[in-house]
Amino acid sequence: MFNLFSLFKKDKIWDFKGGIHPPEMKLQSSRIPMRIAQLPNEVIIPIHQHLGVPGQLCVSVGEHVLKGQPLTRGVGRTLPVHASISGTVTAIEPFPSTHPSGLPEIAVRIQSDGKDEWREQFPLVDYQSQSKEVLLTRIHEAGIAGLGGAGFPTATKLKGGGNLIKTLIINAAECEPYITADDRLMQEHADEVIAGCQVLIHLLSPDEVLIGIEDNKPEAIESLKHALSTVPDEKRIFIRVIPTKYPSGGAKQLTKILTGKEVPSGGRSSDIGVLMQNVGTVVAIKRAIIDDEPLIERVVTVTGNGAKTPGNFWVRLGTPIYSLLKQAGFVAGSEQMVIMGGPLMGFTLPDLNAPVVKITNCLLIPSAEEMDTNNLEEACIRCGHCVDACPSGLLPQQLYWFSKGKEHEKAQQHNLFDCIECGACAFVCPSNIPLVQYYRQEKAEIREIDAEAKRAAEAKARFEAKKIRMEREKLEREARHQRAAVKLDDKDHGEVQSALSRVKAKQSIGKIISVKAGEEPDNAAAIAARKKRKEEVRAKQAAKLAQQKALETSSENVASKNEDADPRKAAVAAALARVKAKKAQQAQTEATTNVAPAQNTEAEEVDPRKAAVAAAIARVKAKKEAQQTQSTVDEAPEQHAKAEEVDPRKAAVAAAIARVKAKKEAQQIQSTVDEAPEQHAKAEEVDPRKAAVAAAIARVKAKKEAQQTQSTVDEAPEQHAKAEEVDPRKAAVAAAIARVKAKKEAEQRRAKEEVTLD
Numbered sequence: 230m231f232n233l234f235s236l237f238k239k240d241k242i243w244d245f246k247g248g249i250h251p252p253e254m255k256l257q258s259s260r261i262p263m264r265i266a267q268l269p270n271e272v273i274i275p276i277h278q279h280l281g282v283p284g285q286l287c288v289s290v291g292e293h294v295l296k297g298q299p300l301t302r303g304v305g306r307t308l309p310v311h312a313s314i315s316g317t318v319t320a321i322e323p324f325p326s327t328h329p330s331g332l333p334e335i336a337v338r339i340q341s342d343g344k345d346e347w348r349e350q351f352p353l354v355d356y357q358s359q360s361k362e363v364l365l366t367r368i369h370e371a372g373i374a375g376l377g378g379a380g381f382p383t384a385t386k387l388k389g390g391g392n393l394i395k396t397l398i399i400n401a402a403e404c405e406p407y408i409t410a411d412d413r414l415m416q417e418h419a420d421e422v423i424a425g426c427q428v429l430i431h432l433l434s435p436d437e438v439l440i441g442i443e444d445n446k447p448e449a450i451e452s453l454k455h456a457l458s459t460v461p462d463e464k465r466i467f468i469r470v471i472p473t474k475y476p477s478g479g480a481k482q483l484t485k486i487l488t489g490k491e492v493p494s495g496g497r498s499s500d501i502g503v504l505m506q507n508v509g510t511v512v513a514i515k516r517a518i519i520d521d522e523p524l525i526e527r528v529v530t531v532t533g534n535g536a537k538t539p540g541n542f543w544v545r546l547g548t549p550i551y552s553l554l555k556q557a558g559f560v561a562g563s564e565q566m567v568i569m570g571g572p573l574m575g576f577t578l579p580d581l582n583a584p585v586v587k588i589t590n591c592l593l594i595p596s597a598e599e600m601d602t603n604n605l606e607e608a609c610i611r612c613g614h615c616v617d618a619c620p621s622g623l624l625p626q627q628l629y630w631f632s633k634g635k636e637h638e639k640a641q642q643h644n645l646f647d648c649i650e651c652g653a654c655a656f657v658c659p660s661n662i663p664l665v666q667y668y669r670q671e672k673a674e675i676r677e678i679d680a681e682a683k684r685a686a687e688a689k690a691r692f693e694a695k696k697i698r699m700e701r702e703k704l705e706r707e708a709r710h711q712r713a714a715v716k717l718d719d720k721d722h723g724e725v726q727s728a729l730s731r732v733k734a735k736q737s738i739g740k741i742i743s744v745k746a747g748e749e750p751d752n753a754a755a756i757a758a759r760k761k762r763k764e765e766v767r768a769k770q771a772a773k774l775a776q777q778k779a780l781e782t783s784s785e786n787v788a789s790k791n792e793d794a795d796p797r798k799a800a801v802a803a804a805l806a807r808v809k810a811k812k813a814q815q816a817q818t819e820a821t822t823n824v825a826p827a828q829n830t831e832a833e834e835v836d837p838r839k840a841a842v843a844a845a846i847a848r849v850k851a852k853k854e855a856q857q858t859q860s861t862v863d864e865a866p867e868q869h870a871k872a873e874e875v876d877p878r879k880a881a882v883a884a885a886i887a888r889v890k891a892k893k894e895a896q897q898i899q900s901t902v903d904e905a906p907e908q909h910a911k912a913e914e915v916d917p918r919k920a921a922v923a924a925a926i927a928r929v930k931a932k933k934e935a936q937q938t939q940s941t942v943d944e945a946p947e948q949h950a951k952a953e954e955v956d957p958r959k960a961a962v963a964a965a966i967a968r969v970k971a972k973k974e975a976e977q978r979r980a981k982e983e984v985t986l987d
Contacts, residue, residue: 243489245482247620248474249653251406258532259409261540263417272313272547273324273584275336279374280381281306292318295348297523300337306382308372312339313525313545315346327586331579350521361432364518371517372524377507380588395502397435398487399511401442402478405571408591410528411508413541415449418512419456425511426466428518438466439487445473476651480505482620494647531557535594544585551581559594568593573652607660615654621647625654625664632671640671850928888970
């Protein structure tokens with residue numbers, strides 16, 4: 230009795246809510262045997278043909294490759310792609326993709342060598358002796374992805390199930406109109422389907438394997454039953470014939486039909502112990518494990534009223550779509566469209582040069598009558614037909630409004646991502662609203678928002694981690710500085726404090742003194758600082774004068790040592806001393822004379838411009854008198870040379886002494902002349918007539934003093950000539966040298982005076 234109930238349970242078929250019955254349009258291609266497409270002269274193989282990231286290239290331009298040789302490599306959800314022909318890699322460049330956008334993707338272009346030579350193969354007939362890990366690695370290296378349209382990596386899907394899989398479902402429903410690729414595959418390769426099921430049984434160890442197939446494929450059903458009968462020992466494979474209804478080939482819908490279980494919202498079928506594989510994927514697994522053939526070709530349906538000879542083709546991956554269409558009798562028209570996939574879930578190809586890829590199951594070439602493109606989109610009338618047709622139990626009209634209004638949160642709350650994009654709602658819509666397109670766009674926008682939020686969260690986490698790290702490093706630096714700091718004792722601390730006080734005292738000098746209203750300013754600090762600076766200047770001047778006197782004393786000592794005790798020489802020295810004394814008295818008199826008018830003018834007011842003119846005239850006259858005095862000094866050696874003979878060394882010493890003294894006297898005269906305008910500038914305004922009188926008096930005094938100096942200089946050579954006799958030639962040479970040097974010094978003083986006057 231219990232056996233009858235269990236048998237009845239195995240044969241039981243459930244139903245799902247919603248669904249439609251569109252025209253099947255399958256007889257155009259299902260009655261014709263499969264054909265092998267012609268080998269193309271060139272294939273374009275995109276490196277990204279699956280759900281996931283592309284692999285890493287392992288070939289280069291100019292390299293010769295064999296059929297089945299991997300072009301990329303990867304791990305996990307990154308699948309490799311393989312060369313579908315043997316030949317030479319001519320380019321690795323972007324190429325239009327098999328995608329609604331047609332955006333270019335990196336592809337490997339291979340020029341055929343015509344040999345179609347396989348790489349070395351290692352068939353594995355006794356696969357039962359291998360571990361699951363070895364077989365899963367072989368499936369991954371073969372590049373197998375779901376051939377039903379999703380393109381999910383098969384090895385990853387099998388690993389995800391683990392030991393929880395109780396029911397393995399082979400999806401052979403192929404419910405969408407026009408598509409017959411799986412139908413013809415089961416009719417002609419049913420034995421490979423059963424062999425692939427046995428491989429999966431070895432990998433997953435399920436309790437049962439259910440092959441779900443619609444009742445509109447009687448030939449395929451018979452072929453599968455016949456192939457299953459050849460393996461009588463296999464008791465876990467069952468063929469389940471289900472009613473024809475769209476979309477019974479959906480993963481959730483077929484699971485509900487065969488098991489009565491529903492996949493939870495947002496979940497996967499493996500959560501309820503069910504795993505599903507497409508019948509084409511099962512054949513690819515068998516060939517990868519047993520025959521060591523990677524996924525380099527697949528069955529593609531070429532159908533529609535635009536194809537003269539529709540049918541199913543074994544096509545190498547990378548074959549240009551236009552080349553395949555020509556083999557079905559396609560003639561390109563000005564407005565002819567080509568759809569990849571079925572009429573409900575497919576999309577229009579923007580470029581027919583795009584290649585065939587792993588998920589290309591159908592190429593539909595419809596006529597204008599088949600597509601009925603004249604229907605324009607109208608406003609939603611809230612009829613509710615879309616709700617009745619939805620196989621996922623959603624509210625399509627609400628999702629439409631949310632998608633159109635960019636209300637992303639509400640769309641997610643109404644389970645937008647449970648939509649399988651089957652197109653049943655759009656098929657029954659009387660307003661011709663392309664609902665699926667709205668849903669796809671909304672999903673893409675939500676994914677982009679989530680991705681941006683994820684990137685922002687990651688950036689924030691990195692920033693917070695950086696702040697924590699910087700704070701930690703700061704604390705560590707402070708701790709190191711504290712450990713390395715030198716502690717001062719009382720003595721060192723006192724020295725530091727005294728140094729700081731000295732620095733502060735220096736900094737306080739020159740600061741602006743603030744005076745409060747009604748109080749007298751405290752200028753004591755400024756007066757003390759000024760007094761200190763004056764004392765420093767006086768000390769420097771006294772030191773400089775002492776140094777000059779020391780130099781004079783040393784020069785006189787040297788001269789006195791070199792001279793003999795001759796009375797004539799003593800007389801000459803006495804004469805020179807008298808000349809020096811008179812010159813010093815003259816300089817003092819000139820200074821007194823120049824200072825006197827300036828002091829007198831301090832009491833009176835004078836015109837500053839006239840006073841400046843008078844001072845300039847006085848300086849010029851004083852300069853002329855100094856030049857006359859210099860010429861007188863220069864003539865004295867000439868007379869002296871005629872009167873006496875001296876030792877050359879003594880003459881040189883005497884000349885040096887004369888130069889030094891003349892230079893000092895000139896400096897004194899210059900300082901006296903320079904002080905006059907300074908004192909004059911300090912004067913206030915005086916009567917112009919008084920200023921003129923004072924200037925005249927100064928000129929007369931200066932002239933008298935110059936005459937007295939001249940007479941003194943004239944007397945000295947006479948006395949000196951009477952005292953001794955010298956060699957005339959040597960004395961002439963010494964006198965000439967002295968004149969030249971005195972002339973140079975006078976020119977230098979003149980230049981300085983001119984600069985001062987300017």
